[in-house]
Amino acid sequence: MEAMKETVDQSLREMRETFASGRTRSVKWRKAQLGAIIEMVKDNEEKMSDVLFQDLGKHSTEAFRDELGFVMRSATTALNCLDKWVVPKKSNLPLLFYPATGKVISEPYGTVLVLSSWNFPISLSLDPMIGAIAAGNTVLLKASELSPNASALLAKLIPSYLDTKAIKVIEGGPDVATILLQHQWDKIFFTGSPKIGKIIMAAAAEHLTPVTLELGGKCPTIIDHHSVSKDMKSVVKRISGGKWGSCSGQACISVDYVLVEQSFASTLIDMLKPVIRSFFGENPKESGCLARIVTKKHFQRLSRLLNDPRVKASIVYGGSMDEEKLYVEPTILLDPPLDSEIMNEEIFGPILPIITLRDIQESIGFIKSKPKPLAIYAFTKDENLKTRILSETSSGSVTFNDLMIQYMCDALPFGGVGQSGIGRYHGKYSFECFSHEKAIMEGSLAMDLEARYPPWNNFKLNFIRLAFREAYFKLVLLMLGLTKGMRK
Template identity: 40%
Template sequence: MLKISLSENVANLQRQFFATGKTLNLDFRIAQLKILKQAILDNEEEIFGALKADLNKPHFETYLSEIFLAVKEIDYTIKHLAKWVKPRKISTPIAQFPATCKIYPEPLGVVLIIGAWNYPINLTILPLVGAIAAGNCAVIKPSEIAENSSHIIGKIISKYFDQSYITVVEGDKHTTQELINQKFDHILFTGSPTVGKMIMKAAAEHLTPVTLELGGKSPCIVEPNPNLEYTAKRIVWGKFINGGQTCIAPDYLLVNHQIKDQLIKQIKTCIQEFFGNNPSESPDYTRIINQKQFNRLSHLLSECKIIIGGAKNHEDLYIEPTLVECFNLENPLLNEEIFGPILPVVEYTELAEAIAYINSRPKPLALYFFSHDKNQQQQVLESTSSGGVSINYTMMHSTVPGLPFGGVGNSGTGAYHGKAGFDTFSHSKSVLQKPFWIDLSLLYPPYQDKIKWLKLLIRI
């Protein structure tokens, strides 16, 4: 991995490798993806250890959200890549006869991937898969907040890849600033809207395109439902996995007044079933990443009515799975992304009321809707805008390689995963090709009496 100074330009080092043309070769790309897969599998234990040290993350959650999803993304990409790289023929207008038109995907060049601390392997490796598949060189900047995970990412990449092809640059926010001031061909950033704006501003100096994955307040609407037990389990799993530190975790519940008390009861039962009577002793419950985040979450808790949980321990960075009731819509819990194990509950009477509330806020990265009613499902899909949606579950849409993952509006711009990742890191080059066996003179001067032929073509 590299330690950079202000005098170095990492992008230029990668650009020299890109200029060799090696990354254009399909076999080369597939070979690098296979190496990446093997690198992850070879270093499972070290990845487990890093996530345990950073977040007290259970091995199962690490395997599921960091290793399993990364490997499946690689497998999916290898399976489809030969099709993705082929030029795509499109229909040619008769006015262009004789000609053929094709779209050629070509790599952008050198891309910068800035990862996040909450899923440090997943949120660097999955974008990297798209970058490799599209034929680019890549610079990775892991989050320094998850220090152990940052180190293991750097160690793995430096061991398995030519550093002029893919390299990891570790460091703090000043290192990130140094990197974004360099000229890259694309930047993908995962993090907060505040930092996302800084990334976009710096990228604008070089007219560098950006993909921003920014999160936000993802709502979860619950209508009267024939199976509140399953509903509660799916909400509790999605909210409290990784200690609630997930950009697409349900950020607040909008619950129909008819079932509010029943759902809260089921959620309480479910929390106990998942984590026992004392979640602090559960081997399956993650901790808050650092003291700064713990203090922020503790402050949020001090301004609300707790209905389940609320216990915390600053020495252990532990906050119990917690439900709170919000009557004041100006409460910070309903206006700031929580990013922790606190779930506010807001009661509504009619579904239209919940939809109106969501539409009055910035567009979220994810939206969840629990209802057996197909008409209601369609109503929510058509009446709201969000990066993605899971119906009768939480977060699962993000695990499907064929579904683009990304935000809209304040929750982000652009997408990746599967073909979307390949497209994000590719330029679609439009190509028209004409033969020499005929040359129509309609376009050439003199133009006298030719406009009638153009008018005739407009009707065809």
């Protein structure tokens, strides 16, 4: 590991020197790098699709929707909007400060570490990098060792397209991550599990480094079948696509479990089964449209969850597994024990528990009893239920009557709260994520207010009281000597 330590030290020195030179602050430089990312993805779309299939079994269409197309859109948005984002924002100061002026300028943090994830190894590497570059930082990407082919391709392509003195890629496992976290960074961005997120946050605390942690959690889906009964076909398709159609459920915003009234549960299951078959055929293992489990370790974790005898007894559809092919069949559970492991840790796989309630309004209390999720999904047209979800629960986001589309919308911030994450990104929010907003205030020497200086007296106290309240008319009266002993 000594060689790796030297590599990291050298890379960090070069990136810091590059940032100190002012090179990355240039809007021209930022646009050139963003354009290069777009070209890199366009030129290598087939290669990227191939490595995503090798690592995760993703179909090329899924790969483009969730990764390649997403990255090109993100980079294009940043490229088109950068001139507007970098403009200082004028602040309207209270009259009390006249004739001073104020503004806010966005400046880059400096040298940024991006720790990527294996489930979307292209998009979760390049999308945060886009934000960091747009903000004017130098960036080191630690690609995930669990998606080795995608990581190797990025390590080959990025130096060929981007500024190697400012943007670097390092491959390797946990030992490499440990070395990286021993160094001081100006910002750390991490996508992954809460367990690792805690380790990263602890390491960042040593240097008081700001972090953005995009973690995850058990994202619930509420089905209020009374109000959406006419649209249940669409509801079921969206749940099926959200659970099994994006990396086989290995996504932080995937549906983790469904909450439904007991009287509707059997109907929901009967509707889910044919939709699963229409998506993946009678033999999903051979369909080519269902991503596989990333590693044997992750497969064995899912196998352990399902093989709990009490959980196994709740299987109403699917349940077959093939360790050699890292395949877990789309599986539905009905009311697995709430104290089971599968209901208390993020599933991150193609297993869908359905939890029944007497009344769908009870879903609010159920969600509140759990850690704050990255997303809450709710299929309902009941405005009262929507209001309760928004006002009584806490989550990174709430999406009504659809699934996962909030991630694709760069007009909205994406991020968690509590155990599901810290910070936000996407679109302009990515630019802000990797920028420090610096307050600039310019005063005037043309006039001075004696009330701000000692020696203190009642006049100055009254002046300050009125100034804090912005009671300007009374201030004028006070200065004209027309008001005495004012305290209210």
